[in-house]
Amino acid sequence: MKITVVRPQDLGEAESHRWREIQKASPSLDNPFLSVDFTLAMGRLRDHVRVAVIEDGGEIAGFLPHERHGFGVGRPLGGYLTTCQGLVSVPELKIDPRDLLRACGLSAIDFDHLVAGQPTFAPYETDVRPAPVMDLSGGFDAYVERVRAGSAKNYKTVRYKERKLGRERGEIRFEWDSADIGTLRAVMAWKSDQYRRTGRVDRFAQPWIVRLVEELHSRRSDDFAGVLTMVYAGDTPVAGHFGLRTAHTLVGWFPAYDPAFARYSPGIMHHLHMAEHAANAGLHQVDMGKGGREYKEWLKTGVLMIAEARISRPSPVAAAQWLGRVPISRLRAVVVDNPSLFRAADRLLKGYGRARSSLLSRPISPPTAERSPEAQ
Structure with a gap:
């Protein structure tokens, strides 16, 4: 067994070809966040991105994309941005993960969206849970029948609201795989507003994330691409989404909508249209990512x-990292697993977001003459 650590840009064409070959051979790895294309894009924007190339018997058996931060602290590639992490390897690969860390120069690494069941990491797994998917392998009509059978009232309500929006604001139109940068920036602006309103960290306040999304939006290949979608009422954009796809899987990443249309449930309406067009494009599933949102529960069919x-x-570094991260992870798991606690936490974050938005929008009065810096 041989492990070599390189920067993404140092991967040759042979290594990239082998990466794609391994990924295509295993259904559990069918996720764009595990693609060599995503790793290469991250490497162009972030200096601390590395790839462990694992050889067994002279042949490449796997890759571990990761981030190496100060003091040997390791993180999955993309950290909180990604919803799928782990080894891209042949199914039978099993190595001592501590040997892997040592070769990477890491003291510790934490995964929060690890592909479950990988032989190398399986003994260290905690909090294994399901992530909902929209299973389109039987086509969109078969998918919708399963949704209606599981929650007929919700489905009927969403379709009623869609017809109502069409009557009041113009004919409903869906755009699949838009190449328009203005449309992408509209989705990012809505998402930034949602982050602030709900008390979350605004991803798009970081310029490198904006650059990453814009670069991935321009990617077009059979195995990897950014997909931008939008629902319109007449000529008015209502709800959109930017995600990534492989040949078979579309991953939900940045769904957003104009809050002026919230009463029409535009996000769920958009997901149904997106699933229909994804199925027509030959995709087999939409991975919505783990999370406690109710709409995912009734849209999921797998x-x-x-x-x-x-x-x-x-x-010492690993011990300090454990003290700083693990108790918080366990607390988060308790909150997510308890619906009443999850709703309470969500209300608290939204209240914080409203208060923060109010403070930021409040005009700052100029100092009075007697309290001016010069007077003091």
Whole structure:
């Protein structure tokens, strides 16, 4: 067994070809966040991105894309941006993960969206849970029948609201795989507003994330691409989404809508149109990512298993990282698993978001003459 750590840009064409070959051979790896294309894009924007190339018997058996931060702290590629992490390897690959960390120069690494069941990491898995997917393998009509059978009232309500929106604001139109940068920026603006309103961290306040999304939006290949979609009422954009796809899987990433249309449930309406067009494009599933949103529960017709895991080597840095991260992870799991606690936490974050927005929008009065800096 040989492990070599390189920067993404140092991967040759042979390594990239082998990466794609391994990924295509295993259904559990069919996720764009595990694609070599995503790793290469991240490597162009972030200096701390690395790839462990694992050889067994002279042949490449796997890759571990990761981030190496100060003091040997490791993170999955993309960290909180991604919803799928782990080894891209042949199914039977099993190595000592501490040897892998040592070769990567890492003291510890934490996964929160790990592909469950990988032999190397399986003994370290905690909090294994299902992530909802829209199973389109039988076509869109078969998918819709399963949704209606599971929640006929919800489905009927969404379609009623869609017809109402069409009557009041113009004919409903869906755009699949838009290449328009203005449309992408509209989705990002809505998402930034949602992050602020709900008390979350605004991803798009970081310029490198904006650049990443814009670069991936321009990617077009059979195995990897950014997909931008939008629902319109007449000529008015109502709800959109930017995600990534492989040849068979579309991953939900940045769904957003104009809050002026909230009463029409535009996000769920958009997901149904997106599923229809994804199926027509030959995709087999839409991965919505793990999370406690109710709409995912009634839109889902399948699940993928996702795990959390922490691997470390004995060191003061690893111990400090455990104290700083693991108790918070466990608390988050308790909140997510308890619907009443989840709703309470969501209300608290939204209240914080409203208060923060109010403070930021409040005009700052100029100092009075007697309280001016010069007077003091």
